Amino acid sequence: MLTDSQIERYSRHIILKEVGGKGQQKLFDGRVLIIGAGGLGAPIALYLAAAGVGTIGIADADDVDLSNLQRQVIHFTPDIGTPKVESARRKMQAINPDVKVITYKEWITAANITAIIADYDFIIDGTDNFAAKFLINDACVLAGKPYSHGGILQFDGQTITVTPGESACYRCIFPEPPPKDAIPTCSQAGVIGVLPGVIGTIQATEAIKYLLGKGDLLTDRLLTYSALRMKFREVPLKRKASCPVCGDNPTITEAKDELDAFTVCDLEGA
Amino acid sequence: MKITINGKEVLLVENSARTIDSLLEELDVSQRLYVTVELNGDILDRPAHETTPVAEGDVIEFLYFMGGGSSHVD
Numbered sequence: 083m084l085t086d087s088q089i090e091r092y093s094r095h096i097i098l099k100e101v102g103g104k105g106q107q108k109l110f111d112g113r114v115l116i117i118g119a120g121g122l123g124a125p126i127a128l129y130l131a132a133a134g135v136g137t138i139g140i141a142d143a144d145d146v147d148l149s150n151l152q153r154q155v156i157h158f159t160p161d162i163g164t165p166k167v168e169s170a171r172r173k174m175q176a177i178n179p180d181v182k183v184i185t186y187k188e189w190i191t192a193a194n195i196t197a198i199i200a201d202y203d204f205i206i207d208g209t210d211n212f213a214a215k216f217l218i219n220d221a222c223v224l225a226g227k228p229y230s231h232g233g234i235l236q237f238d239g240q241t242i243t244v245t246p247g248e249s250a251c252y253r254c255i256f257p258e259p260p261p262k263d264a265i266p267t268c269s270q271a272g273v274i275g276v277l278p279g280v281i282g283t284i285q286a287t288e289a290i291k292y293l294l295g296k297g298d299l300l301t302d303r304l305l306t307y308s309a310l311r312m313k314f315r316e317v318p319l320k321r322k323a324s325c326p327v328c329g330d331n332p333t334i335t336e337a338k339d340e341l342d343a344f345t346v347c348d349l350e351g352a
Numbered sequence: 353m354k355i356t357i358n359g360k361e362v363l364l365v366e367n368s369a370r371t372i373d374s375l376l377e378e379l380d381v382s383q384r385l386y387v388t389v390e391l392n393g394d395i396l397d398r399p400a401h402e403t404t405p406v407a408e409g410d411v412i413e414f415l416y417f418m419g420g421g422s423s424h425v426d
Contacts, residue, residue: 210419233418240418255395260386260417304415315359317413322395 088180092134100296106134110180112293115139115199117190117218118208119166121278122232122285124156126206129286131174131181135293138174139202141186142166153275190214192339195221204289205229208282212259213340219244219252221337223327228292230285230300237274237309239281242300242319243288246328249301254322254329259340277309355410364406372412373401381414388415 084092084103095101095109112135116123119142130138146154146161146169154166161169167185174183186198190209195217199205205227207218215231222229223246231252232241244251284305291297304317327334353364357379364370364378372391376384389396390413396404406412 212417212419215419235418238418255388255415256417260383317390317415318393319390319395320393324397
């Protein structure tokens, strides 16, 4: 049951016919895991906490660095040197003390991902490297967990939601990670600071819609965004029978680390 | 020859020998070795790039790798 102050806090939600008191209760009962407390994770964590998602997990092994602050808006200047998950938890609970935040100050790997995602309804990929992106896809597909993929690069971003067994997964698009050392790293390629705000907020919207059971998820279509041209495009996709993880004869049957891609961050401009 | 690439119409000189692979080279597409190509709604397996011809009216999407998010790489 919502208290009087909760009814006031969530009044702009509750007045929406797609949400109402019942939907707000669904958000309270919802459990969302955010992997990465960086550029994408920052707006995701802030908006999910503000929205009253009852349990939010957040995973990242890093500490806040000065060069993060241009885009990772959940971290403030006095947080430099603090674990990102701790910095994020403080802001989330300051926005909304109703929310339970579970922190994982560790990198997500094949050794821990399956056990961690088991506790959540919806997973959000806010990571910066292809090893993690492929691992999250594989683990979520194998566990049947819906998740949101997000990627950003310079002035471009893209996102897709995956409902395993029903819609196209990341490996349906990209069967394997790009080879290590084939491409420049994040710090070389750069990213405009507002970009993860746009893509991360879309990813948070998907989590909220999933918990509410309302609307149409961003499945079987890759949404791409160009900040320079200020254009969104949708590329229709479908599941691929030859997908190595969700296809007819999968070759990937357990989550494993893509060691070759482990230091790969992002690629030259699209 | 007129085709559509990532939502934009592109005019190409006629070339009956043009394949997806040679198109990637001709247009100097970034991430050329890693880009995913969707042809008329179907994602091509990479080995098919060299054998798949480009035809009038084709709708082609180049799908690029994007990393991003937090930044712990070093």
